[in-house]
Amino acid sequence: MAALTFIHQNLLHSTPKLTTSKPNLKPKRTKTKLSIQTIRESPQASFTDQFVLQLADSLEDSLPSSSSSLPLQKLRDNSSETLLSTQWPSRKDESFRFTDTSFIKNSDINPISHPPNSLDLLEVSRDTQFESFNFVDGFLVDSSFSSSNLPDGVYVGSLSKLSSEGILKRVCELLGDFEWGDLFWSVNGLGAPDLMVVYVPEGCRVENPIYLKYIAVEGADKGSKKMPLSNPRVFVLVEKGGEVGIVEEFVGKVGSECYWTNSVLEVVVGEGGKVSHSYVQKQSLSAAHIKWTSVRQEKTSAYELVEVSTGGKLSRHNVHVQQLGSDTVTELTTFHLSVGDQTQDLHSRIVLDHPRGYSQQLHKCIVAHSSGQAVFDGNVKVNSHANEYGDQEVKFMQKKKPKKLIYFCWLLPLATRYAQQTDAGQLTRSLLLEPRATVNVKPNLQIIADDVKCSHGAAISDLEDSQLFYFQARGIDLETAREALVFSFGAEVIDKLPYSFVQKQVKDHVKALLKSRRKGSS
């Protein structure tokens, strides 16, 4: 795959001297990585990764002993099986080429086996400004939120409390049916203590958004090797013509620094249905945050994601959207911010398999720290089973001419049979504010069709001098101007969040982060 790497000055951070291993083979190994010894054998040594095996064991031990409902048991069995043949990802794996997960691997991972005590819960619910469903350390907490506010037939809650046989059957059919998952998907499948179900029946439009708040309470101090792991999992099923808004917010309790949240959201949108998904990730800057969002869309349905991720030492969002029918609309709008020594990673894949599919993707990221990093791998695959012929319109679009750009992308018009009248656009823009800040961008379109309209572009830049000067010429000092411009870069995405209360708190949060950076640097 074509990849784009951009670094302000120099790609290689201090490369430690490699004494025994061949430097050519392991050019990006860092000191921390070399210091791993103990039980782990080289991944190549056996089919089962000992480290993964150990992790799987500890996950199983952490599960509640009471018997679980059928869908969950099925999920665990499948995940357990997959885990045995999965290795911990290394930088040699294409999808982890730029994302170093050794930070997690080198920690003392400890799956959280029980929800925190009630005192902590009280504190958590006090923090919550809006009526929300709370996950604490991966456990769904009975909240004061009354489901009676929801329309008839809608179910929001734990799978274990689901009484409707009909819904249970549907969940059982669809849950975890996904071939694209990686190790982290399986870790969640095995380790999720519960499953939250959001069910919207046919033709039902849910007025108010379902607000899911994930709080990490248990956490070690910064710099500690300990890493409590939680595996929250949510399944959203919107039947034909249903509509719902989902807001996911991830936060860490104040004082909890080091933890790992490994979350999965599955969404199934029935014919003509619509899901508007807001995802806000504000974890501690020392945490690990891995998230999967898997979406399946029936024909004429719509799925819109707006993401703002600012937290985590390592944060990775895997989005997979599969269009299962014609005239389907997918929109992904995402913004990542690294103000610290952080890696923000978005791996997205949109598969347009049917005629007149539409997808728009905008990804923006800011790296505002010299050892910060952003990774974007955006794959759009167009290969459907329509058999009309038409003119091919494939164009490259670049909204703005970047100042410095190493820019390479792939477009593959492979055959002339599929995915007719598809309209897919993808644009990524990155802002690097510090020397040595890094972004690895890999926008890619794979097209196996002729009558399609696809565009993509990537731009990497610093702030525009002409814009900065415009502020100055009106009496605004450079620092304030920079701050306003940096904020406005992200605001384009934040403004797309469909709920104003979410928008406001995200704006405040991003402003505070940018301000803290300014204070830190001065």
Added chain:
Amino acid sequence: MAWQIQCTASPPPLPSFPPFTLKSTSSISLPLPLPLTRSSRFRSTHAPSPRPIAASFSAVESTTSTDGLGNSKTPLLEVKGLTAVIAETKQEILKGVDLVVHHGEIHAIMGKNGSGKSTFSKVLVGHPDYEVTGGDVVFKGENLLDMEPEERSLAGLFMSFQSPVEIPGVNNIDFLHMAYNARRKKLGEPELGPLEFYAYIYPKLDLVNMKTDFLNRNVNEGFSGGERKRNEILQLAVLGADLAILDEIDSGLDVDALQDVAKAVNGLLTPTNSVLMITHYRRLLEVIKPTFIHIMENGRIIKTGDSSLAEVLEEKGYTAISAA
């Protein structure tokens, strides 16, 4: 200034009938008290400035003089021998510009493309594309060239951009609010909250004939040519300025839009603030009447006159003037 310009562009006129004598205390350095007056060529169609031209005379030797009313005054802007190059290529654009602007005067600079008019205005506001290589610029008694662009703005210098840049993601009203509060902070006044600011800015919209939704759009994003110019004037109205440099405020405007913009500018004029217009066309000078017209050529001001100069230009072109 008249004297000075005539030195460079045409033989110095012999002052014949001095209606009054220069009372400048600073003219001691001159060999004889040169009584100056507006020569007939300087008859302006615009109401003449109440201050006698003698004040401009000080441009050469000193910055302070006394006007006919006995008030001590300082020129608002005094440019001496200003030279500047393009920062990147070091190509010299300004080759010794001299200009004096007093309070309440309207100056226009005309000239062919590439004569350095726009560069001159950009250099005055501190545009980073240019480097000053020589000369002095004193604005309100202070060395302008030592100041950062934002300090120049806060000191009361405003330039409307010829093609203002788009700033996606920044709301027009937020931008104005930020700029206005920067000004208040500089003056030691409390900053205005969003509501107070809205109350302040709302009446100004009429001045530029804009609707309120104009404020909620991103700065210049998707603005038409006319909207951009109006937005510049709105900023001038909000921020105020002792000297407003209007760089080709008339370019790309149709007749109606030009009238709107000119009306707005005229509405902002007070007896003390000054305007420096950069333009190609006489039509702007018909709606905003200048006290002086300067002709710029090859990085210098080669001729200064009153508004009648524009007529000469119209008839005979720049060649006639440079040849003269």
